[in-house]
Amino acid sequence: MTKNKTNLILDELKKVIRGKDDIIEKVFMAMLAKGHILIEDIPGVGKTTLALALSRAMTGEFKRLQFTPDVVPSDIVGFNMYRKESGSFDYIEGAVFANIFLADEINRTSAKTQSALLEVMEEGQATVDGKTHTLKKPFTVIATQNPAGGAGTQLLPQAQMDRFIIRVSMGYPDFDSQMELLRDRQTVNPLDNVTAVAGADDIIKMQEDTEAVYTSDEILRYITLLTGATRNNPMIMLGISPRGAIALNRMAKASAYLAGRDYVVPADIRSVFTEVCAHRLILNAKARIAETEANEILMDILNSTPEE
Numbered sequence: 001m002t003k004n005k006t007n008l009i010l011d012e013l014k015k016v017i018r019g020k021d022d023i024i025e026k027v028f029m030a031m032l033a034k035g036h037i038l039i040e041d042i043p044g045v046g047k048t049t050l051a052l053a054l055s056r057a058m059t060g061e062f063k064r065l066q067f068t069p070d071v072v073p074s075d076i077v078g079f080n081m082y083r084k085e086s087g088s089f090d091y092i093e094g095a096v097f098a099n100i101f102l103a104d105e106i107n108r109t110s111a112k113t114q115s116a117l118l119e120v121m122e123e124g125q126a127t128v129d130g131k132t133h134t135l136k137k138p139f140t141v142i143a144t145q146n147p148a149g150g151a152g153t154q155l156l157p158q159a160q161m162d163r164f165i166i167r168v169s170m171g172y173p174d175f176d177s178q179m180e181l182l183r184d185r186q187t188v189n190p191l192d193n194v195t196a197v198a199g200a201d202d203i204i205k206m207q208e209d210t211e212a213v214y215t216s217d218e219i220l221r222y223i224t225l226l227t228g229a230t231r232n233n234p235m236i237m238l239g240i241s242p243r244g245a246i247a248l249n250r251m252a253k254a255s256a257y258l259a260g261r262d263y264v265v266p267a268d269i270r271s272v273f274t275e276v277c278a279h280r281l282i283l284n285a286k287a288r289i290a291e292t293e294a295n296e297i298l299m300d301i302l303n304s305t306p307e308e
Contacts, residue, residue, distance in 0.1 A: 006032075006206060006258060008197040012057040016190045017050050019177025023168050026275055027054065027142075029254035031203065032210040035165025035247065036121050036141040038106075038279065045170040047144040049191065051102045054142070056194040058203060060099030061136065067109040073116035077126035078133070091128065096120050099136050099200055103143040107153040114160055117141065121163040138203045158238070158282065165247045166272070167279035206257075213253040214263040222269055222307055223248050229301045230281060235292055238282035248276045266307040274298045 006028070013024045027050060030037045039047040055062035065075065078094035095101060096117070106114065120126055124135045143164070146153055161167075173181060184190050223245055231239030240248075248269065255268035278294040287297070 005198045005202050009054075009057045012194050012197055013050070013053050015193055016053040017046055018180045018184070019173045020046070020050075020170060023170060024050070025258060026166060026168055026251075026272065029251060029258055029272070030166050031138070031140050032206050032254040032257060033165055033247075033250040034138070034140075034207050034211075035250060036163060037143070038161070038164040038167040039142065039144045039170065040147060040167055041169045041171065043146060045172060047170055048102070048104055050170070051100070051104075051142040051144065052191055053194050055100045055102070056191065057196060058099070058198045058200070059196045060138070060200040060203070061097075062100045062102070063095045063098035064102040064104060065095040066104045067106045067113070069109060071109045071113050073113055074128075076113065076116045077120065078128055080129050089129075091131070091133065093133070094126065096126060096139075096141075097133075097135060099138055099140070099203075101139070101141050103141060105145060105153075106143040107145040107156055111154065111157060114156055118159060118163065136200075138200060138207060161279050162241060162243055164279065165251060166275040168275055210250075210254050210257045212262070213256050215249055215253065216263070218308065219252070219264045219266065219269065220249070222266055222305070223252075225305050226269070226273065226301060227277075229305055230277065230298070233297060233301065235283055235287035235290075235297050236281055237284040238280075240277050240280055244277060244280045248273065251276050270302060273302055 010024060010028060013028070014021065017024055027037050027039075031054070039050065041047055065071065074094065076094045076096055078092050078097070080089040081092050082089050103117070120135065121141055124137075124139055126133050126135065145156070227240040227245040227248065230236055233239065251272040252264045252268040255271050256262070256264045259268075274295050277298055281294045281297070283292070283294060283297070
């Protein structure tokens with residue numbers, strides 16, 4: 001039953017996002033892998049729309065916070081409020097207490113506020129004044145950001161980037177997809193036609209089934225070779241961490257699950273390798289001088305690393 005619901009969810013997303021099936025599937029795979037998603041691109045290509053469509057395709061709780069310079073950590077994780085009538089403090093939940101939390105334009109707020117998400121994203125909990133509060137399940141952060149260097153933006157710290165299981169870019173639609181997009185929006189907003197086809201319990205079951213997908217030692221070796229190659233590449237100063245290798249395995253399991261398999265094959269690794277790894281790399285001066293992009297280096301590693 002849950003397998004059929006995956007197709008239903010994807011169909012709902014495709015009502016809104018045209019010509020980006022690969023991106024839609026990878027964002028959904030990240031949720032199945034219990035990961036968090038960073039969507040980075042220029043304004044107007046559908047970053048927020050994709051997040052909203054995903055939230056409407058399921059019945060779980062959705063919250064959105066527009067990250068601006070005046071947003072503070074307590075807006076995210078909550079705070080304790082003193083009640084004069086009772087003489088006690090009551091905890092007021094922050095915006096992250098939802099099944100899907102949209103951190104819109106995350107790189108427009110301060111580093112202090114960004115760091116409030118570190119514990120939330122890694123451990124599924126928020127600690128306020130020494131007391132830990134557990135978040136809802138399932139829990140996914142979808143963050144959007146404009147490319148670094150835009151006015152009023154600042155880079156996310158590397159520890160924050162490493163918390164995202166994937167980073168994707170929407171890109172411009174092709175000619176036919178933009179024609180469809182324009183037709184769709186002549187009189188209505190396609191978001192209004194998205195129907196909730198799965199509940200929180202359905203997503204949790206899908207995540208459990210994804211986690212149960214089998215990864216053989218041969219595939220684990222392939223992951224280790226690929227991630228190890230990033231640590232010894234002459235163009236890379238900081239390669240893929242063990243957390244990144246685990247993320248690659250989790251996303252590969254989600255790829256296999258979506259394909260209807262209960263085991264991972266090398267094609268699953270290849271299909272998600274750049275989205276999982278590119279944002280985790282720090283390139284050195286040699287790469288910057290040569291104007292070499294992280295994706296190019298990763299594709300070279302992928303092409304030069306044997307599967308067996």
